[in-house]
Amino acid sequence: MMGIFDILLVGTLLWIAFGSLNENKLFKSVVMFIIFGLFMAIAWIRLGSPDVALAEAAIGAGATGALMLDAVGHLRSRATPYPTGHESRESDDG
Amino acid sequence: MTLALEILATVIMLTVALGIYRIERGPTGTDRMLSAMLFGTSGVALTLVLGELTGLHGLRDMALVFALLGALTAVAFVKRAWGADD
């Protein structure tokens, strides 16, 4: 039975990993990354290292996930007034 | 009892795989975030079940961390990244 569980876990992990890399939508990648952290933590439990799993859940999914959500929000608020990104250089430096 | 726990873990894993469809489809960032919140709850259940299955009782502390992280991510999303996917 755990064989089926492990195959599902590995399949899901690979799917999420590809989803978080192979995508031009930034926000989707971030959500995929957070979920990747959660499932990597489950995988660490299955591999028998609960300490690594705890660190992965807290740092990988939690702290990094929140930072990345913050970054996406900042990118968006930057991007709105300057649609092309070329004219903005002078005003950013000055 | 071991078999029942294993079946429950597999079923929860299956529901999670089902939920990833919602991230793929979207359509808005909020819908994607909902799946992340779903996996917070499923992650707690999965951790508790695996903890009982492997006899690693320290995993209950990890379930607590999962429970708190779900709320943290939701707050970060609502405060900071709202509408980033439109």
Added chain:
Amino acid sequence: MPWQTVIDVITYALFAASGFFFLAGSVGLVRFPDVYTRLHALTKSDNLGLGLASTGLALQSGSWIVAAKLLLIWMIVIVAGATACYLVANSARNSGIEPWTGGDR
């Protein structure tokens, strides 16, 4: 019937119900038409699934303090889930996402 058998049967029933509710939550997330209805599926179904699973685990553990800890974890998930759910629903309302009201499905 010995006492342990009774507890085991109750636990099996709780686990079966828990799996059912987790499944229903995910199916709801996939099938429901808009953000608000999906939030309904998410908060209620999944928290109930977790509650049933942790009740079953508490019965199996046979120790009061472990049962209390599982209850504490469940309560934290409920409070965090309800708050997160309100925040998301409120932001969706404020940013003008209209609720789906029947029709094309």
Added chain:
Amino acid sequence: MSETPTTITPRERLRRLPGRAVGMLLVWFVVTEADIPSLVIGVPIALAAATLSVALQPRSLSGVYLPGAIRFARFFAVNSVLGGIDVAFRALGPRMRLAPAIVHYPLRISGSFPRVFFANTISMLPGTLSSRLTDDTVEVHVLDCTRPVIEDLAKVEERVADLFGAQLSPHEGGGVL
């Protein structure tokens, strides 16, 4: 129980400290699964947490009325199970029976904490989800507007008021948007 929430005096804060400390210690005891040696760290941490929580509390919280709390716990347990069953069958049924609507419900309970508590309780009960909390109304998203939603919400509100030991005036108003 109808007075507006006021700022809290230092003396009142001090009066709440012992209860808070006992609560924190209990949580520590449960989380460490009754590990007695860990209390060396647990007691100072619990005291510090209680002091911090009392010091940072912005307003006076409404006290909890114990018999009401027990009634509320029973009500909540039964109804959250019903809520899960309700939404599960809606999701799994071949034709999803959905008739969503936004309902405005005028609040009767006073105090900010009871109101937030009420809004969060709504989200866990069958077919309702609070989506906005303003000064004196709460906006609720309902899954099925053919049910007597306002009456259900009034019942829930009475339970929450009972939890905080308050009495409510009879209910009037509110409706589907």
